[in-house]
Structure formats: structure tokens, C-alpha cells
Amino acid sequence: MRSGELRKYGRVVAAAFEMSLRQMALDGFILFTVLVQPLIIALMALWMLRERGGDYAIFVVVGSGMTGLWSSLLFISGNSINWERWTGTLETLVGLPTPMPVIIFGKNLANVAQSLSSMMAGYFLAALLFGYPLRVEQPLLFLVSLAFTVVSFVSFGLIIAPVFVINPGVQGWQNAMEFPVYMLSGFLFPIALLPGWTTPLSYLLAPYWAARALHATSSGGATLAEVAFCWAMMLLFSLVYLFVSSRLFRLMIRKARADATLGMQ
Amino acid sequence: MNTIEVRHLRRVYRTTIGVLRRQTKEVVAVDDISFDVRPGELFGLLGPNGAGKTTTVKMLTTLLIPTDGTARVLGYDVVKQAEAIRPRIGFIFGGERGLYWRLSGIDNLRYFASLYHVDPAVARERIPYLLELVGLADRGQEKFEGYSRGMKQRLHIARTLLHDPEVLFLDEPTIGLDPVGARELRLVIRNLQAENKTILLTTHYMFEADALCQRIAVIDHGRIVALDTPEGLKHHVQDLSVIELEVFGVPPEVLDRLRALSFVDTLSVENREQKQALLIHSPRGSEAVPDLLAALNGLRVGRVLVREPTLEDAYVRLVGGRA
Amino acid sequence: MRKLWLNLRLFLQGAILSYIALFRWLRPSAYLASKVFMPLNQILFFTFLGIYATGRDNASFYVIGNAVQMAAVSGIYGVTMSIGGDRWDGTLPYLFGTPANRMAMFLGRAFFHVLDGMLGVVLGLMWGVVLLGLDLSQTDPLALGLTVLLTTVSTSGLGLLMGCLSLITLNMMFVNNTVYFLLLVFCGANVPLAALPGWMRAVSRFLPLTRGIAAARQIIAGASLAEVAPLLAGELLIGLVYILLGYSLFRWFEFQAKRRGTLEAI
Numbered sequence: 001m002r003s004g005e006l007r008k009y010g011r012v013v014a015a016a017f018e019m020s021l022r023q024m025a026l027d028g029f030i031l032f033t034v035l036v037q038p039l040i041i042a043l044m045a046l047w048m049l050r051e052r053g054g055d056y057a058i059f060v061v062v063g064s065g066m067t068g069l070w071s072s073l074l075f076i077s078g079n080s081i082n083w084e085r086w087t088g089t090l091e092t093l094v095g096l097p098t099p100m101p102v103i104i105f106g107k108n109l110a111n112v113a114q115s116l117s118s119m120m121a122g123y124f125l126a127a128l129l130f131g132y133p134l135r136v137e138q139p140l141l142f143l144v145s146l147a148f149t150v151v152s153f154v155s156f157g158l159i160i161a162p163v164f165v166i167n168p169g170v171q172g173w174q175n176a177m178e179f180p181v182y183m184l185s186g187f188l189f190p191i192a193l194l195p196g197w198t199t200p201l202s203y204l205l206a207p208y209w210a211a212r213a214l215h216a217t218s219s220g221g222a223t224l225a226e227v228a229f230c231w232a233m234m235l236l237f238s239l240v241y242l243f244v245s246s247r248l249f250r251l252m253i254r255k256a257r258a259d260a261t262l263g264m265q
Numbered sequence: 266m267n268t269i270e271v272r273h274l275r276r277v278y279r280t281t282i283g284v285l286r287r288q289t290k291e292v293v294a295v296d297d298i299s300f301d302v303r304p305g306e307l308f309g310l311l312g313p314n315g316a317g318k319t320t321t322v323k324m325l326t327t328l329l330i331p332t333d334g335t336a337r338v339l340g341y342d343v344v345k346q347a348e349a350i351r352p353r354i355g356f357i358f359g360g361e362r363g364l365y366w367r368l369s370g371i372d373n374l375r376y377f378a379s380l381y382h383v384d385p386a387v388a389r390e391r392i393p394y395l396l397e398l399v400g401l402a403d404r405g406q407e408k409f410e411g412y413s414r415g416m417k418q419r420l421h422i423a424r425t426l427l428h429d430p431e432v433l434f435l436d437e438p439t440i441g442l443d444p445v446g447a448r449e450l451r452l453v454i455r456n457l458q459a460e461n462k463t464i465l466l467t468t469h470y471m472f473e474a475d476a477l478c479q480r481i482a483v484i485d486h487g488r489i490v491a492l493d494t495p496e497g498l499k500h501h502v503q504d505l506s507v508i509e510l511e512v513f514g515v516p517p518e519v520l521d522r523l524r525a526l527s528f529v530d531t532l533s534v535e536n537r538e539q540k541q542a543l544l545i546h547s548p549r550g551s552e553a554v555p556d557l558l559a560a561l562n563g564l565r566v567g568r569v570l571v572r573e574p575t576l577e578d579a580y581v582r583l584v585g586g587r588a
Numbered sequence: 589m590r591k592l593w594l595n596l597r598l599f600l601q602g603a604i605l606s607y608i609a610l611f612r613w614l615r616p617s618a619y620l621a622s623k624v625f626m627p628l629n630q631i632l633f634f635t636f637l638g639i640y641a642t643g644r645d646n647a648s649f650y651v652i653g654n655a656v657q658m659a660a661v662s663g664i665y666g667v668t669m670s671i672g673g674d675r676w677d678g679t680l681p682y683l684f685g686t687p688a689n690r691m692a693m694f695l696g697r698a699f700f701h702v703l704d705g706m707l708g709v710v711l712g713l714m715w716g717v718v719l720l721g722l723d724l725s726q727t728d729p730l731a732l733g734l735t736v737l738l739t740t741v742s743t744s745g746l747g748l749l750m751g752c753l754s755l756i757t758l759n760m761m762f763v764n765n766t767v768y769f770l771l772l773v774f775c776g777a778n779v780p781l782a783a784l785p786g787w788m789r790a791v792s793r794f795l796p797l798t799r800g801i802a803a804a805r806q807i808i809a810g811a812s813l814a815e816v817a818p819l820l821a822g823e824l825l826i827g828l829v830y831i832l833l834g835y836s837l838f839r840w841f842e843f844q845a846k847r848r849g850t851l852e853a854i
Contacts, residue, residue: 008382015379023367028762036762040769044634047779048641088362091328092424096380097352103380176621179629189640257330260278260323263358 009102016106021114024076030114033075038068038118039125045188046126055219057126058134062218063188065119066211069153070181072115074174077108077157081165081252091262094253101158101249108157112150137220141227145213148234152206155241162245162252185211206237266340268432268463269302269325275333276320276487294320296487297334302465307458309478310467313584317487318467319358322434325465326356338432352382355425356434359418359441366410370401370420373409374427381428388427395423398453400446414441422453433457433464439473451477475576485584498579506550510543510557511567523560528553540567599696623704627658627712628719634778635720651722652808653777655712656739656801662705663743663796664750664768667698668760671751671838695831698744705740726810735807738820739800742827746796748834755841776801796830799823 024030042064049056081104084090093100127134136142164171184191184198185207191199202208213230216222256262276295281288295317302308310318323329325336327347335342341349364373371392378388396402399419404412412420418441425433435454439447454477458464468474474481475495483491483498491498515534523545524532530546547553551571558566631654638650716722750767754760772778774788775797781789792798800823803816 011379011385012382015376019365019368019372019376022372023365026367028759032762032765036766037769040766040773044773044778045637047783048637050783051642052640087365088360089364091323091358092363092377093380095326095328095351095354095356097348097382098380173621176625176629179633183633183636189637193636193640254330257328260329262328 009098012098012102013106013109016103017110017113020107020110024110025114030072030076033071034068034115034118035121037071038064038115039121041067041188042122042125046129057130058136058218059215060188061119061122061126061134062214063211064122065116066185066187066207066214067182068115068118068122069112069149070185070187070207071178072111072118073108073153073157074160074178074181077111077154078160078164078171078174080104080107080111080157081161082168082171085165085262088263090256094256094262099249100253101246104158104161104249105154108154108161109150111157112153116146116150136218138217138222141222141224142214142217145210145217145227145231148231148238149210149214152210152234152238152241155238155245156206158245159241159248162248166248166252166255181205181207184208186215187211206234206241209233209237266304267301268304268306268339269300269308269465270337271301271321271325271334272299272336273334274298274321274324274331274336276317276324276329277332293487295324295331298482298484298487298489299334300482300489300492302463304463305458305461307454307464307466307477307479309474309481310465310484311469311471311474311478311481311580312467312484313469316484318469318484319436320487321484322356322358322436322465322467326354326434327351352428353430354432354434355428355430356436357421357425357438358436359421359438361414361417364409364417364420364424367408369406369408370396370412370423371405373420374405374423377424378427383428391427391429392423395426398426399423400449415443415446418442419446419450422450426457431462433462435464435466437467437469439468439470447473471576471580483580483583490583491579495576498583499573499576501579501582506547507572508543508545508547508551508554508557509568509570509572510545510561511569512541512543512561513539513565513567515541515543515561515564519561519564523557526556526560528556595692599692599699601696622661623708624711626661627655627708628715630654630658631712631715632719638778647720648716648722648808649780649805650778651716651720652713652805653775653801655716656709656736656804657772657775657777657797658708658712659705659736659740659743659800660746660768660771660797661708662701663740663745663747664764664771666701666704667744667747668751668754668764670698670701671748671754698748701747702737702740702744705743706736709736709740722808724808727808728811728813731807731811731813731816732804734813735800735803735816735820735823738823738827739797739804742796742800742823742830745827745830745834749830749837750834752834752837752841771795771797774798794826796823796826799826 042060045060045064046057049060081090081100084093093103123134182188183194184202185205186202187207191202191208194202209230213222213227213234216227216230274295275293275297278292278294280290280292298317298321300308310321312318320329324331325338325343327343327350330344335344337343338350339353341347343350365376368376374392374395375388378392379385383391393402393405396405399422401416401419401423404416409417409420418438422435422438425435438454439450442450451473454464454466466474466478478495480492480494481498482489491501493501520532520534520543523529523543528547528549530548532546533544535542535544545553545557550573554569554571558569631651634654635647635650639647642649713722713724717724746767750764754763757763774784774792774795776792777797781792781798781802784792799819803819803823806816806819807813
């Protein structure tokens with residue numbers, strides 16, 4: 001890609017990012033998914049895990065933040081293309097010289113940024129309840145893990161969005177995909193608790209690697225090798241997602257143009 | 266090279282009815298149409314609702330894939346070379362939706378400017394200019410959701426001009442506008458054509474097509490039933506123009522003499538109390554009046570009324586009989 | 589006698605309508621997903637979290653808590669939406685224009701959701717037995733059945749009240765979701781009431797589900813109907829209070845709307 005084009009695409013991403021934040025920031029559904037639900041889950045987990053003892057607070061903060069990230073990805077990023085259709089802007093977007101994946105990338109980035117705020121909110125909540133600031137054991141590694149998490153989640157969003165357009169029936173299973181990923185990714189409890197045959201499924205989920213890296217670096221005690229392996233897995237998944245998503249977008253647009261579903265509600 | 270070339274374009278919709286026992290129904294929205302639009306022309310697609318105008322425009326703007334036939338815009342195929350077309354065309358379908366309701370007018374335009382790859386410096390100047398052009402200069406800061414129907418339509422027009430496209434597709438642009446707003450918009454459209462843009466306009470308002478378009482394709486049930494200049498179309502129904510001459514007792518030989526004139530199709534006489542009205546059908550329309558008066562040779566003539574056929578007459582004749 | 593028949597018919601019509609409305613926006617596959625898999629997901633998630641917290645021996649605490657809480661799904665989402673649905677359909681003016689018995693109309697909306705809710709709880713308990721080793725051998729089936737019925741009735745009562753509130757506010761889904769999750773916290777499904785601070789325990793006492801869950805836990809542990817009767821009575825009472833509150837709000841709403849002429853403008 002020539003540098004001029006890259007700059008143009010960068011501007012598009014920035015514009016879509018800003019537009020998404022402005023348009024959706026005050027939406028009740030989004031606020032619930034991004035803020036309220038993760039906070040209530042955090043609250044419950046904080047109480048429940050109190051019995052366990054130890055320094056579980058940061059674990060809950062990170063874990064509940066991840067539930068917010070995932071739910072937001074599923075319900076909000078997943079709907080990002082359908083939302084344009086409901087708003088009536090999908091036709092215009094398809095008719096643009098900018099490829100649609102670039103726009104959706106910007107929107108997904110905004111969603112992920114918004115839901116990271118839930119992690120922040122959880123942090124403050126826990127700090128409030130416990131009366132002292134919680135500590136992230138390995139802050140630098142944590143931040144790098146967070147960056148990889150953002151990338152892999154945004155890339156995954158680029159897959160769900162067109163799939164939900166190509167096959168609207170899949171959307172009915174959105175609810176069914178929420179909690180299972182919480183469990184299989186080990187957000188709030190180690191996957192060792194689950195039956196052994198689910199472990200390969202966990203390995204196939206990018207959120208699992210994200211959670212593993214983030215928990216390890218925040219609760220402490222992770223070796224660089226172990227964390228780097230998680231990063232490598234997230235990177236691998238991201239590349240696969242990006243490759244598949246470009247195919248999916250092309251398929252989706254072609255299908256929409258053939259079936260005349262761009263303008264439908 | 267023609268800006269727009271349409272050859273045997275066809276679009277069939279397949280719908281399924283029923284939940285348990287599915288039946289497929291085929292609706293032919295566009296049925297083998299062909300036409301050309303020359304560079305810098307203001308071309309109209311005129312037809313009733315459901316005629317296939319919007320479907321045609323969607324195919325030309327690369328939003329819909331034709332079932333059959335080909336179309337080229339600026340020399341590029343609308344299906345295979347869509348990416349080459351998109352930067353150079355603008356289109357509006359208008360309506361209540363289609364822009365982001367929680368954003369202001371200006372923010373909507375800024376967003377789309379970046380989506381259209383308009384250089385930020387250029388956008389900074391062009392956006393106020395466009396808002397001024399469509400008459401929204403002082404309402405740009407308000408949120409789209411608060412705009413009236415007419416304002417929304419006008420913002421759509423502004424949006425479509427952001428990247429200064431050479432070809433414009435306007436689908437029923439004045440629909441929903443009040444008469445003043447519609448007239449202003451038509452002025453804008455005419456000015457755009459003066460800037461050498463090629464414009465394809467769809468409408469079901471006859472007078473609008475008559476006032477704006479250089480050539481009109483009348484489309485009904487997916488087919489083009491006529492393609493001509495507005496004058497040419499009216500010529501189709503020239504026989505509908507009626508000349509009414511008020512006279513006070515005309516002897517029968519004079520009537521015969523009038524009937525014998527080459528440009529008189531029919532002549533009928535209506536008796537109105539102390540006057541007579543001669544009702545004459547002539548393909549020459551009002552131009553025939555001086556010669557008619559000369560033929561009446563000194564006889565007193567009262568009122569002279571000429572009823573010219575309108576495009577509506579032509580339209581009704583072309584389209585109305587096919588229901 | 590005729591009046592009774594009329595009211596019964598009204599009741600049934602309302603019931604059928606609300607159930608059809610349920611299906612209108614839930615296709616069969618989505619209904620399946622929500623009735624069978626969603627409860628499973630929630631029960632599994634919180635049970636595993638609970639096991640992580642307090643060990644495998646306490647699993648049934650969480651299983652029962654979440655299974656019975658399933659009544660809240662139909663109570664909140666089903667009942668609330670079936671009343672709120674009238675507003676969106678614009679049928680409120682027509683309803684209020686009839687001489688029909690309001691109570692019958694009102695309760696009819698909730699009827700099928702009570703049945704639906706009971707089904708949800710039963711399915712939840714079944715998952716518990718099949719997947720998580722829930723032991724029902726000590727259970728008095730009549731007592732459990734009664735508990736499930738009463739709990740569903742009381743959560744439906746909450747749903748009726750929330751449904752009326754939804755006639756006034758706009759952002760109902762947000763409220764629905766939040767109330768559903770808050771119930772999880774307050775009603776003792778996952779956190780023992782004793783562990784909650786005093787003020788939260790006080791709130792729990794005024795909510796449905798709290799006593800029902802407690803009773804269910806005792807019954808499954810072997811308690812008799814007589815032993816949990818006070819809890820069940822309390823649950824029923826709470827339910828009736830909510831129903832009455834909801835009904836009053838319903839009538840007040842109708843009165844206000846007719847007085848101010850805002851029936852359609854809602």
C-alpha cells in the first residue's frame with residue numbers, strides 16, 4: 001500500500017473511531033454491556049471469591065473487564081454492519097471508494113476502547129471497596145499484553161460483523177456465545193475446573209490467550225517466555241482473522257449487492 | 266464516449282412467501298432497458314412509483330448487481346470495475362435515514378469527507394460552501410435527528426457533493442420538500458449541470474422533468490416506453506392541443522374552408538347562447554392561430570384560447586393506458 | 589355468571605396474545621436457545637465460579653440458586669415486554685377504551701409467562717442433575733413444585749410492575765437488564781445473604797426470589813413442606829404486593845393518560 005493511501009485509510013479509521021464514540025457513547029444498551037454488566041459481575045465475583053482469600057481483587061478486576069470486552073465485541077462490534085443498515089447508511093458506505101473493512105476496523109477499535117473503560121471502572125470499584133489501590137504486578141508486560149488483546153479482539157470483530165450480515169440467523173445465538181466464552185477463556189476461574197475435553201476448545205479462542213497473559217502479568221509471577229507465547233498466539237490468531245475477514249467482507253458485499261439487501265431494515 | 270451506457274439491463278427479484286410452505290415469486294423490476302447519457306447532460310428517468318427507476322439507479326451506482334445486461338459508467342463496468350467508478354460518482358436516495366442522527370450536520374459532512382478521501386484542507390473550505398449552497402449554513406451545528414424532512418434531504422445533497430464527483434445520480438431529490446425548497450433545489454441542480462457535471466435524475470413529477478431535463482426516458486413496469494427531449498415527448502400528444510375560437514355566427518362555407526386547411530385535424534362547433542366556439546385540433550398548436558384567423562377573413566373573433574398539451578398529457582398517454 | 593365467563597375469556601385472550609407476541613420476535617431456534625441453553629450457560633458459569641470460590645462440595649448451592657433464578661427470565665423479559673409491547677404496538681388507546689375488566693386483562697398477560705417460567709426453572713434443575721451432580725433424592729416433589737410455582741408468580745408480579753413502569757420510561761431494555769443482574773446479586777443466588785452488608789439484606793427481604801431460593805435449597809436438602817411454609821407464604825405475599833402495586837400503577841396510568849389526553853403520545 002502506498003504511503004498516501006495509508007494516510008487516507010488512517011484518516012478513515014480515525015474518523016470512524018470518533019464517529020462511533022460520539023454516536024454510541026450514550027446508548028443505553030451499550031452502557032449496560034460495557035459498564036453495568038461487567039461491574040455487577042465484578043461485584044459478585046468479589047464477594048464470592050472472598051472465601052478464597054489471598055489477593056484476588058486484581059484478578060476479578062481484570063477478569064470482569066474481559067467479560068465486558070467480550071460481550072461488547074459480541075453484541076456491539078458484531079452488529080456494527082447491521083447497525084449501518086438499520087441507520088440507512090449502509091448503501092452509502094458500500095458506494096464509497098473506501099473499502100468497508102477499514103471503516104468497520106475504526107468502529108471496532110472504538111468499541112474495544114470503550115469497553116476497556118469497564119476494566120478501569122472495575123479497578124476503581126475494587127479499589128473503593130478495599131480501601132487501597134490495587135497493584136498490577138508486571139505493568140509493562142501487562143500493557144503489552146493489553147495491546148495484543150486489543151488487536152486480536154478488533155480483528156475478531158472483523159469476522160463476526162460480516163458473518164452476522166451474511167447469516168442473520170447466527171445472531172440469534174449471540175446470547176449463547178456470551179457465557180461459554182467467559183468460561184472457556186478462563187476469565188474468572190481457571191479452565192482447569194472444566195472437563196478436560198474442553199481444553200482444546202479453549203486453545204482455539206483468542207480471548208483465552210488474552211486472559212492468560214493479562215492474568216499472569218497482573219496477578220504476578222509470569223515468566224517472559226510464558227507471556228511471549230501468549231502474545232505469539234494472539235498475533236497468529238489476529239493474522240488469521242484479518243485474512244479470513246477480508247474474504248468474508250468481499251463475500252458479504254457481493255451477496256448483498258446480488259440479493260438487494262443493502263437497504264433493507 | 267458516453268458517460269453512462271446501459272445495454273439490455275435486467276433485474277429480477279426473487280421473494281419467498283410463507284413460512285412452512287415456501288413459494289418463490291419472481292418480480293421483474295427492470296426489464297431490458299437500454300439508454301445512453303452524454304457527458305454534461307441532465308438526463309431524466311420519469312415514471313410512476315414502482316416503475317424501476319430506483320432499481321436502475323442502484324445498479325448504475327454499483328449497489329445492485331444486474332440479473333442480465335451490462336452498464337458502464339465513465340467507461341467502467343458497474344459490476345466488474347465498481348472500485349473505479351465509486352470515487353467519481355455521487356448518489357442520493359434521500360429520506361429520513363441515511364445519515365447519523367446523533368451527529369450534527371457539519372460532523373456528518375466531516376465524517377463522509379474523510380470516507381471519500383477528501384483532503385482535510387479542501388474539506389475545511391468545501392463544507393461551509395456546501396452548507397451555504399443547500400441553505401443549511403446556520404443549521405449546521407444541530408443534530409441530524411432534529412432536522413426537518415426538507416433539511417435532511419438538503420444535507421444529503423451536500424454530502425453527495427463533498428468529493429466533487431463528475432457524475433451525479435439523484436433519486437427523487439425533491440420528494441418531501443415544500444414548493445419553495447423544491448424550487449431552490451432545482452436551481453442548485455441546474456447550476457450543477459452548468460458546471461459540466463453529468464446528472465441522472467429520477468422523478469415522478471412531470472413538471473420537474475420538463476423543467477430540468479434535456480432528455481427524458483419514460484419508464485413504466487421496468488421498460489422504457491419513450492425516450493426523447495421534453496418537446497419531443499410533448500409532440501407525441503400534439504393532437505391534444507386545442508384551439509378555441511369564439512365567433513359570432515360563422516356560415517357553413519367558412520367552416521368547410523377551415524376544415525380543408527392542411528394543418529387542421531378536426532374542427533367541431535359548440536353553440537354557446539349567442540356565440541359559437543370553434544374547437545380545432547391542430548398539430549401546430551398555437552402556431553396555427555394566425556393562419557386560422559386569416560382564413561376567417563375579417564369575421565369577428567372574440568376570445569382565442571389555446572390549450573397546449575403538457576408533459577403530463579404525454580406521460581399519461583404513454584403510461585396510463587398500461588395499468 | 590355471564591360476567592365471569594366474559595372475564596375468563598378476556599383473561600385467556602390476553603394470555604394467548606402475550607404468548608403469541610413472545611413468539612413473534614423469537615423464532616423457534618432463538619426460543620430454543622433462550623429456553624434451554626441460556627439457563628445452562630448461566631448456571632454453569634456461576635457454579636464453576638462458585639466452585640472456584642468455595643470448593644466442589646458447595647456446588648449445589650449455586651446450582652439451585654441460579655436454576656430458581658431462571659424464573660426471573662420470563663418474569664422480567666417476558667411479562668414486562670408483554671405489557672410494554674402494547675405501547676409499542678399503539679394498542680393502548682384501544683385497550684383503555686374498552687369496558688373490559690382491567691384486572692383480567694392485566695393478569696392474563698402474565699399467565700403464560702408463569703408457565704414459561706416454571707418450565708425454565710425445571711429445565712435449569714434438570715441441567716443441574718445431569719451435568720453438575722445435583723442430588724434430588726431427598727426432595728419432596730410437591731414442595732419443590734409449589735416453591736417453583738410461587739416463585740414464578742412473584743417474579744411475574746415484579747414483571748407486571750416493571751411493565752407498567754415501562755409505559756412511562758423509554759429506556760426499558762437497560763432497566764430490564766440491570767434489574768435482572770441486580771436480582772442475581774441481591775436474592776442470594778450466588779452470594780449467601782449472610783455475607784451481604786445489612787442494608788443489602790434489607791433490600792433482599794423485599795424482593796421476589798429471595799425466599800423462593802432459600803426454600804428450594806432447604807427442600808432439596810430434605811426439608812418438608814411444613815418447614816418451608818413460612819418462606820413460601822412470604823414469597824406469595826411479596827408477589828401479591830407487586831401485583832397490586834403494578835395494577836394500581838396500571839389504573840393510575842390509564843387515568844392520567846385519559847385526563848391529559850396523552851394516550852397516543854406516549
